[in-house]
Amino acid sequence: MEYILVHELVHLLERHHNERFRQYMYRYLPDWQERRTLLNSGSLSYEGWGY
Structure with a gap:
């Protein structure tokens, strides 16, 4: 969860x-x-969940 949170917050500083x-x-x-x-x-x- 920490990785996901930091990843998304960094997108506030850099979009790409x-x-x-x-x-x-x-x-x-x-x-x-x-x-x-x-x-x-x-x-x-x-990736094979079949949605």
Whole structure:
């Protein structure tokens, strides 16, 4: 949840996922890439739900 919150708040500072965005992420959540990987490895990231 912390990763999601920081990610969305950083979008208030930078709209796109560019280098500036990544620098903000590193500043406010230094291990953000590890957290993103963990989040994306969960069952909610499964793309075959069939919506």
